[in-house]
Amino acid sequence: MSVFVWIETFAGEAVPSSWEALTAARDLADAYNSAVTALAFGANAAEIAEEAQRRGAEHAIVCADDSLQSYRLEAYAALLSALVVERRPVAVLSVATSRGRELLASAAGDSESGLISDVIEMRVEAGRIIGKRPAYAGKVLMEMTANTVTRFVTIRPRAFPAPAAGKPAAGNIEEVAAQPVPASIQTEALDFASEAGKVNLSEAAIIVSGGRGMANNPADPPADTSGDAANIWKARHGYANTLTPLAETLGAAIGASRAAVDAGYIPYEHQVGQTGKAVNPDLYIACGISGAIQHQAGMRNSKIIVAINKDAEAPIFKLARYGIVGDLYDVVPALTAALRKRLKT
Amino acid sequence: MHVVSFTRSTPDTAAKVWVDGEGAVTWGDVATVVNPWDEYSLEETIVQAKAAGGISTVIAIGGHINDDALKHSMAMGIQNILRIEEPGADIHDSLLWSALAAGAINKLGDVDLVIFGKESVDVATDQHTYQLARRLGWTMLSYVSAILEVDYAAGAIKVEKMLEQGRQVVAARLPAVISVMKGINEPRYPNFLGIRKAARAKIPVWSADDMGITLPKPATNALRYMNPPAREIVNEIIAGDDVAAKAERLAERLFEEKVL
Ligand SMILES: Cc1cc2nc3c(=O)[nH]c(=O)nc-3n(C[C@H](O)[C@H](O)[C@H](O)COP(=O)(O)OP(=O)(O)OC[C@H]3O[C@@H](n4cnc5c(N)ncnc54)[C@H](O)[C@@H]3O)c2cc1C
Ligand SMILES: Nc1ncnc2c1ncn2[C@@H]1O[C@H](COP(=O)(O)O)[C@@H](O)[C@H]1O
Numbered sequence: 001m002s003v004f005v006w007i008e009t010f011a012g013e014a015v016p017s018s019w020e021a022l023t024a025a026r027d028l029a030d031a032y033n034s035a036v037t038a039l040a041f042g043a044n045a046a047e048i049a050e051e052a053q054r055r056g057a058e059h060a061i062v063c064a065d066d067s068l069q070s071y072r073l074e075a076y077a078a079l080l081s082a083l084v085v086e087r088r089p090v091a092v093l094s095v096a097t098s099r100g101r102e103l104l105a106s107a108a109g110d111s112e113s114g115l116i117s118d119v120i121e122m123r124v125e126a127g128r129i130i131g132k133r134p135a136y137a138g139k140v141l142m143e144m145t146a147n148t149v150t151r152f153v154t155i156r157p158r159a160f161p162a163p164a165a166g167k168p169a170a171g172n173i174e175e176v177a178a179q180p181v182p183a184s185i186q187t188e189a190l191d192f193a194s195e196a197g198k199v200n201l202s203e204a205a206i207i208v209s210g211g212r213g214m215a216n217n218p219a220d221p222p223a224d225t226s227g228d229a230a231n232i233w234k235a236r237h238g239y240a241n242t243l244t245p246l247a248e249t250l251g252a253a254i255g256a257s258r259a260a261v262d263a264g265y266i267p268y269e270h271q272v273g274q275t276g277k278a279v280n281p282d283l284y285i286a287c288g289i290s291g292a293i294q295h296q297a298g299m300r301n302s303k304i305i306v307a308i309n310k311d312a313e314a315p316i317f318k319l320a321r322y323g324i325v326g327d328l329y330d331v332v333p334a335l336t337a338a339l340r341k342r343l344k345t
Numbered sequence: 346m347h348v349v350s351f352t353r354s355t356p357d358t359a360a361k362v363w364v365d366g367e368g369a370v371t372w373g374d375v376a377t378v379v380n381p382w383d384e385y386s387l388e389e390t391i392v393q394a395k396a397a398g399g400i401s402t403v404i405a406i407g408g409h410i411n412d413d414a415l416k417h418s419m420a421m422g423i424q425n426i427l428r429i430e431e432p433g434a435d436i437h438d439s440l441l442w443s444a445l446a447a448g449a450i451n452k453l454g455d456v457d458l459v460i461f462g463k464e465s466v467d468v469a470t471d472q473h474t475y476q477l478a479r480r481l482g483w484t485m486l487s488y489v490s491a492i493l494e495v496d497y498a499a500g501a502i503k504v505e506k507m508l509e510q511g512r513q514v515v516a517a518r519l520p521a522v523i524s525v526m527k528g529i530n531e532p533r534y535p536n537f538l539g540i541r542k543a544a545r546a547k548i549p550v551w552s553a554d555d556m557g558i559t560l561p562k563p564a565t566n567a568l569r570y571m572n573p574p575a576r577e578i579v580n581e582i583i584a585g586d587d588v589a590a591k592a593e594r595l596a597e598r599l600f601e602e603k604v605l
Pocket of ligand 1: 210212217254260272273308309327343358
């Protein structure tokens, strides 16, 4: 009996937030008097298993079969489901990234197990795992339990601290074979385009976000652009030349409001909110964002919120620990300069 | 050629939602809307069915609260609407839910493609989709940002998926279950004719018996709902003689907060 933790990998490296699941698993393993077993599939599985053992897992199960080199749901789910059915762990954990969510939901389905998703706190009470999770965009919290032999849990990124790497545990690393997948559900990855320099919003410790106010850029667009095209030019120019320097100074990811995305100022990947990403950073700096309830839904739980807006009445100021009332095109460069001086970059 | 979508009603995203004295979640008398993520899946269902000269169906699992979402879907242009209701069954359990959903897909019999929204805005479990695909034994393609090719005769589909690390093009076999992202299309608004058609439509209701399935036991229990602890935020509007002074002070504060 053990607690399984799937360590998500990308291009042969562990996804940083996936270690956080080891922290959550430690508490469960202690409560159930069992051990933590890390699961690493695909490229570099053995190295990743060793790192998991330095970060608190006793044992590891690895599979470096060719068919698992890079993540494919059907191949990973076939193996995870088979392991769960054969070994009946008390729990299976991973961080709630897009892959973690689909993999655990699929294996929970295959093994007819209960899944508690997007958990921010967890405890064991009378032998039951009780997970606390936000619902209704964080307006409500709920507690859920799973009543099956194996309970699946996905944890929200940044809800649990990542365990520090220490001395490796003395447990064993076991190699297992891949499981067959029916040809009818095989997928084939043809092409991959990553956005250069992109920082993952859900994992970011600091986020600098720009909203519709980005269009009020005093910089002059090329003479032949006017109307919407001029606004798009101004906003994009602002993200690149005003927000990006601040983000780079802080090592931050760039976020946006839906209004900015829908107007074509910035790609959808950057949208924070109810129909974008829910984020959980230590610091969230909202520039030219009014703070609509659907935007709040995605960023309300940030530790420190800073608002920069020229309208003193903007609802974002009610959420903000610190606010500066002013034009973002004056304030952001000044803030960048002040921070650079202190950070000496 | 048959494209199916699933949707349900969720409280308006602007609504205040809270837990009342009895421990139940409520949003007062604010209206519900079709789950906002499903605007994109419904639009895509209409587009894909039309492009292939096929039919479109939308299914809601649950009680009458979902009738508005179904009618909205029909008003947008979905041809058939259907509700699954099994009194007494805990449809919040995704294993039980997927058994009902798979029952409906199997009873329809001729479905090639099922299109979901990314998640529901209220409970946002993001798990119904996958568990349905696994139960059906169909291909699963999540977080789809574009459908690049569908060839029903050859049983092939090619999509672009949006992942944390970038965009990936994937080829796979039909039948498939997919979930789509915002941005895949521009959802249309219902037009007058659509609204009239939907207003007159009768919603067929199927039970587990009608679909010839036995339901699994629920694997999860919702124990309780709570209002989040009130967050005491002290708002400080940074004062200063000029922008540079304000910026200096803010930088100082951020260092004091130890978030840098
Ligand atoms: C179903 C649904 C889902 C939604 N999902 C989301 C979501 O996921 N994310 C999201 O963000 N929104 C979402 N919305 C939209 C939301 O309701 C708001 O419309 C949106 O957040 C507004 O974006 P904004 O703050 O950038 O724009 P606005 O509300 O127009 O605010 C712009 C702000 O910029 C300020 N400003 C302008 N110029 C400057 C300047 N030069 N310097 C400083 N400040 C300036 C203005 O004072 C104003 O406060 C959703 C809406 C619905 C109905
Ligand atoms: N009871 C239901 N009936 C129909 N569709 C649903 C139901 N519950 C969830 N869905 C859809 O399933 C998708 C994923 O939702 P969820 O797993 O709840 O995040 C969304 O497109 C939802 O609209």
